[in-house]
Amino acid sequence: MSPNDKYASLVAAAGYLPLVLRGEDYLELLPVAWRAINDYGIRIAHRTYDAPELGPWRRQHSGHVAKRGLWEVHYDPYDISRVFVRTTGGWITAPWVHLPLVNAPFADFTWDHARRLAAAAGLDDSNEAAVARVLDALLTRAEHGPDIRSARVIGRTRTAAALAAPAAAPEIDNMPDREPDSTAASPSAEVVPFGVFDAHAEAERWL
Incomplete structure (x- = not known):
């Protein structure tokens, strides 16, 4: 049986218990970068990370011969404001300088x-x-967010400046008197009131 087959058979026989990840479990799942711990700290993608706790490990060999003595550094791609360095004394959090x-x-x-x-x-x-x-x-x-109000004010200002100035209004004293309207007002139409709706009488019509 493969390891997956064995695991599936054991889960089917005994069930499983879901466990909440601890902080160290979360760190273990983060991406890893192997870096040296220098006097100035750790460099990743043109960023420098440093912490006083890194003092004993600066310019020291990590013990990983296969990694040329570099140190195991974990980072969160969605929050690179700090990194996490694994040392023999435990995890060290180093913020961006x-x-x-x-x-x-x-x-x-x-x-x-x-x-x-x-x-x-x-x-x-x-x-x-x-x-x-x-x-x-x-x-x-x-x-x-964008400054929508300022953009609208600037747009209205530019539009107003592009419009031509309105012509001067004529003086009232020079305007001729308006002749009275000789057309007589037409009589209002006859108002026909609505009748009162009788629900019982209406029902008798449909019987």
Whole structure:
């Protein structure tokens, strides 16, 4: 039997008990990047992460020979404001060093878009501080939405400026007196009142 067949037979015989994931289980399921812990911290995709707890592990071999001594770093692609480093002493959370410049969590694709905006503006897209400011402006616009009211006011202002000025109204003193209307008012039409509806009499007609 394959492992899946064996597992299916055991579940059919004994059932299973669903368990809620713990915090460490969540970290185990996150994507992994192997990085060195340098004096400045950890670099991932032009971002630097650092924490005081990384002090004893800086410039040290992780013990993973197959990974050339790099350290196992887990990250959440939908919130890359911090990473999680596995050490022999447990997990260490290392925040992004420029996180105070950004007002909200952000994903990896948001970071890539901010780098493209920075490059289009003539900034150095490898400069974390410059990209962080662009990222903060991007998240602020996304949080508050477009300024619809200002756009409408500007549109109305431009439209009003494009219209020609109205002609001056004629002076009242120079206007000739209007002749009275000699047409007599037509008599009003005769009003025919509605009768009172008698439900019983109406029912007798249908019997």
